[in-house]
Amino acid sequence: DMKVTQMPRYLIKRMGENVLLECGQDMSHETMYWYRQDPGLGLQLIYISYDVDSNSEGDIPKGYRVSRKKREHFSLILDSAKTNQTSVYFCASSFRTNQDTQYFGPGTRLLVL
């Protein structure tokens, strides 16, 4: 069963706190993604990972960093969260290129107070 999981599903943090969002996939996909979705803006790419320790900035990387130490796990880290990072965060994975189907996780709702 092809699956992308995200933990936690819901998170409330105070401004300045650190945030760790975790993503896992069981399909041995090479490529993984972190997006955020905000009303009227669709899905915006934060970071893309082509494989272990092979990460590239997406369109809105500022304020975020990522870690991929195992092919099946991809973490998104917010050092000192800001209120404008309140959003829904989606992780996705694909076999390799952008012409392969992206499978999305269920999303994490982050509220930064």
Place this chain on the structure above:
Amino acid sequence: GQQVKQSSPSLTVQEGGISILNCDYENDMFDYFAWYKKYPDNSPTLLISVRSNVDKREDGRLTVFLNKSGKHFSLHITASQPEDTAVYLCAAGGNQGGSAKLIFGEGTKLTVSS
């Protein structure tokens, strides 16, 4: 600027009618085009995709039309049903250097009324 744009934030169609969702893109190097469907509080799932070497692809009630010269593609849903009510996200990408990046539009909320 927005490289992939869905100009209509919302669309309402009567049950049984044809839903037409539109997407415009800027980068003429894009060669892969896709539509994803998203229910509220759920994750996006791929509906249908097409590569730039074809102008049209059908899959059941879904048809994607690609107009490369106009940098435009659309999704037609025939015999629209209430369960088609969802947000539809278009996406496009190029394959230079094995790129894995897809650019998503803002989404169009389709409501099929019975």
